[in-house]
Amino acid sequence: MSTVEEKYSRKFEEANSKPTHRGAYYQDDATERSRVLVEAKYKDTKLFWLIDPNEDRVTHAKFFAYGGKISVAIGQTLCSMVKGLTVEEACSLLGEDVERGLRDSPDETAVPEEKLAAFDAVAELLKIVREQYPEAKAVALAASSIEKNAPEKGGDETPSLTDQAWLSLAKDDQIALIDIVLDEQVRPALMADGGNVKVLDITDGERVLVQYQGACGSCGASVGGTLSFIERALRKGVYNELIVVPNI
Secondary structure (H helix, E strand, C coil): CCCCCCCCCHHHHHHHHCCCCECCCCHHHHHHHCCEEEEEEECCEEEEEEEECCCCEEEEEEEEECCCHHHHHHHHHHHHHHCCCEHHHHHCCCHHHHHHHCCCCCCCCCCCHHHHHHHHHHHHHHHHHHHHHHHHHHHHHHHHHHHHHCCCCCCCCCCCCCHHHHHHCCHHHHHHHHHHHHHHHHHHHHHCCCEEEEEEEEECCCEEEEEEEEHHHHCHHHHCHHHHHHHHHHHHHCCCCCEEEECC
């Protein structure tokens, strides 16, 4: 009994075999380029976008795909399509748009009919991007403001507390000082998007255990950009050796 050979378009095979956008971006990449990092994972595909917060425009895009060749082709094509678009424009794309972008001719699908459902992943990925971008942008802008206003090394400004003074404080006083910095530099950005953060404990004057609240609890950035933002703010405003750990 013979089997019918599955037919894929030439563009599909090229996208699958030579994925130029495969890879990842990290928070350091975003900071270096003054961009917002947004990550979105759905099933076996993960997107990494760098977005210009001034124009809300995607400037860089990469992906990882852990599944089969359709996931690779989707990731490659979607990353190619979104570069240069605004977040709103990019998140308005459909799975059908990506599939059509892989066709060799308008009237022939890029993949066998029974494989078309795989393109539903596009809508799910873009839904995550749309949901996460506002908070990620607020955090990035707040972090940038902290960096600009921080005293330069060697200047007349001194740290808010010397190491010795900080470590000699009682735990309640340490938490109180941490809360002051959070109130001034962190919580306004989180609360603008329906989130917040609570300090649960501090160990040995260095390990700060926090709990995300509201929208932050379900945001993917809570263990990435948001966590880095909180840690940088506390290290600059309180004590340079602080390590922030989310209570997950």
